[in-house]
Amino acid sequence: xxxxxxxxxxxxxxxxxxxxxxxxxxxxxxxxxxxxxxxxxxxxxxxxxxxxxxxxxxxxxxxxxxxxxxxxxxxxxxxxxxxxxxxxxxxxxxxxxxxxxxxxxxxxxxxxxxxx
Numbered sequence: 401x402x403x404x405x406x407x408x409x410x411x412x413x414x415x416x417x418x419x420x421x422x423x424x425x426x427x428x429x430x431x432x433x434x435x436x437x438x439x440x441x442x443x444x445x446x447x448x449x450x451x452x453x454x455x456x457x458x459x460x461x462x463x464x465x466x467x468x469x470x471x472x473x474x475x476x477x478x479x480x481x482x483x484x485x486x487x488x489x490x491x492x493x494x495x496x497x498x499x500x501x502x503x504x505x506x507x508x509x510x511x512x513x514x515x516x
Contacts, residue, residue: 410505421487433473435462438469456514460507468500475497
């Protein structure tokens with residue numbers, strides 16, 4: 401798993417959400433809410449568990465990643481409910497989504513360092 405790529409893909413969610421808001425697109429909020437459907441989540445629950453579960457930061461990554469998907473699911477649900485202003489607010493700095501998104505990035509960088 402390329403952890404740098406995983407960090408970037410999770411950062412890209414904000415762009416995906418803003419695009420969905422501007423185009424008023426529907427999103428698969430059920431899948432987005434699950435932490436084992438994206439490439440990183442699949443890796444964390446399968447190969448990454450085998451390779452990294454003994455590393456101190458693995459549990460943190462797993463927990464922060466799950467929390468990220470819960471918040472991402474909330475944003476997607478707001479978009480689907482056509483609550484576009486609310487969804488935009490959920491993407492602002494200091495929001496739960498933005499906070500946990502940053503925490504995932506930090507945790508992944510720690511995991512990468514420990515795995516090296």
